Amino acid sequence: MKAFDYAGVSPREVRQMIREGKWTLPTPGMCKGHVQGNLVILPKDLAYDFLVFAQRNPKPCPILDVTEPGNPEPKIVAPGADLSTDLPRYRVWVNGECVEEPTDVKKYWRDDLVGFLLGCSFSFEGALLEAGIPVRHIEQNRNVPMYITNIQCAPAGALKGPMVVSMRPIPAAQVPKAVLCTGRFPAVHGSPVHIGDPSLIGIADVNKPDMGDPVDINPGEVPVFWACGCTPQAAIMDVKPPFCITHAPGHMFIADPKDADYAVF
Structure with missing residues (x-):
């Protein structure tokens, strides 16, 4: 199943x-x-x-x-x-x-x-699918790819560390729609934190996630990155x-x- x-x-x-x-x-x-x-x-x-x-x-x-x-x-x-x-x-x-x-x-x-x-x-993925935007890890029955970035979180007491992001490849023409769809859900990460070149946020190889599984990025698609709730795990490490x-x-x-x-x- x-x-x-x-x-x-x-x-x-x-x-x-x-x-x-x-x-x-x-x-x-x-x-x-x-x-x-x-x-x-x-x-x-x-x-x-x-x-x-x-x-x-x-x-x-x-x-x-x-x-x-x-x-x-x-x-x-x-x-x-x-x-x-x-x-x-x-x-x-x-x-x-x-x-x-x-x-x-x-x-x-x-x-x-x-x-x-x-x-x-995962909560905004239904909105993406309803808008006709592909969600590749669901298509491929894989875990979403996640990456530890060079974006530093605001520290608090003993806790500090880098932001973790999740990635979904989006057809270039649908990126604006994906931003609008997910921006409606600020309580579940909201709009993306980065679009495009992974190296700008410290990701050396988008095909080698730190957590989760790699997914296919097809020609004409752009990697889009959302803040991820695995960020506390990076702070713990x-x-x-x-x-x-x-x-x-x-x-x-x-x-x-x-x-x-x-x-x-």
Whole structure:
């Protein structure tokens, strides 16, 4: 089964399937029309710094929900869900090193942990598709390509680091339409941060992403880059906090609200 085969399934049903270990792959294309979120889980003593970091860097870190310390339930976007079990795959970080990529993090859960859900660019892909703009990683059943750039985020407390971006090749004539489509969704990264030459933002080879999978860029297409919710993972590698949990790239939390709920008309 492909992720797109679950396009018409409800978020609650897919979260239950993930909780039972029946889906451990990336989520683009699942639960069409519903918001997907990036995840960062930090000890309470770092949570305030991250909240300020997100506030200062809203393009890569748009906050959808924050949990109470020790409670894995995202009460705003998915009441009854569990951030320790309801993502297909996680990353566990110790001193800035990824030590494991488990399919649940129940054994790591602690009373001092705070979960942050951040908007994801998968949410505006429906608008791109409805506008007739191709989304190559969905066409090719791959994870979206992501890159660590030379664009520095505004620091906050202990947190600093470079912005991560996701890339979609867009036919040149459709780039303005893609900018307008995605600009309607500022709560899920919004408009692109860069269009064209990847080297200008520190990407040496667009065919070798730092995370995700490479996708084909056809003649007449332009690489277009959006801020990405994996930016906190770059900050984690840079700052090396003692402990942190994130989603594995492309393995998102699927929330109850619709993408349209976050659109600005």
